[in-house]
Amino acid sequence: MPPPTNPIVNPRIERWNKSRTFERRQALALAIAEAFCICEGERARIVSILALARIFRAWKVVLVEQTTTSVSAIIITLNAADRIGRCCAALVQGDDRTLLKEVIVADGGSSDATRAIATSAGARIVDAPRGRGAQLAAGAAAASGDWLLFLHGDTALSEGWAAAVEGHMAARPVGAGVFRLAFDGGGRSMEIVAAAANLRSRAFAAPYGDQGLLVRRDQYDEVGGFRPMPLFEDVNFVDRYIRRFGRRRLRMLPSPAVTSAERYARAGPARRILRNAACLSLYRAGVSPQRIVGLYEGR
Template identity: 35%
Template structure:
């Protein structure tokens, strides 16, 4: 089923904090994704206090812009609370959707509860292909999705689990765990592309080891608030 053929409205929620460099590309892509059915898609940007040109760029695009408390989980929860759609798609500002992404989300959520896309890390490092493959394989095996994979969910299910837990890190893992208790995610093989900037700035292997350690500690019960300082 395509977006135009569905009675559903899809709300795309994008948390933003100083993303001016990549926003022009994202805004152009979102305009193209809405295509011939703009009334079936609602784009909501939630700014967490940007000090660059992010808010000016979004305002000029005509998409909805609201302010929220800083923190990705809080910003996405604010966006969800204002959304009018019965389907929600959470998109990071440095992530690009595949073609016809909205149609694919609609097709899944017409019968399923939630899901995510496969991911490809964008950048020159050869290791990015390996990292992406392991991220997608681990997600498919565990039923846990990361925010980079553009999680989408029925609004009713999102409300039932209480939205994203109010924590500064691992909010995507926490939400996935809650949703997985109700139903396994639909894992689309269509790939979103996310920026590899963080990996390149910190060093690929250093970032891999850091993320593995943080996930292990989180699994062992270390509070996300303590892990956030190590991540930063």
């Protein structure tokens, strides 16, 4: 019996391989290069500058066209029945640029209705060992898009996310992106927390996973993907990405990712912030995430 098809599929993706855009741009670049080679004298200096500029523009258009072909959204879940429907719906309803090729839910063994809700929303379920890093890696292994969009199950992208992603791809076709953090409640105190997190992301290129992550598939593989870590898998990945490609390749997208404020409400914003800072300090000091996770979860 053949596997079920994923209803969240961009039909434009199926037509991409028939496109002749790449060949046309390549021919243009070669023609300009040939013109550059046969020019002589003083005029050659002017022509060479124009030729090189046009070659670069043609190359950039090809690169953008190739990299905007498809996006695989990967959502990690564990007993997220009250959130996953909203997360999937926000993705699909906000995709006014038809970028999505598929939505994959990497589930860590939910005992509630998470899987059923995600399936009814059109997502494909991937079983994964429990743990954020392992689940993210399992979802990426199952994805087939040219870009990977990683999200937590309690995070929902806002209307206009696809336009922000498309704009990022056009402006920085070889760079990764994270969304601007926002919370779904908590009032003024959570607005301050979000503002501080966004400032940290911009100033120090240090985003967290609840901001989402958009990265090219080839760059994800080159960096080595997510490690099977229960905590700080996002920090670990971004550290390796920046070492390989540089801080300027990681940019913040203007569209917000709205995540749950429940953890902050349960512990209190100040206590939660201090706990997060303590856990990160321990990780930076070389303490294993397996030893830190109990403190992070308040056990």
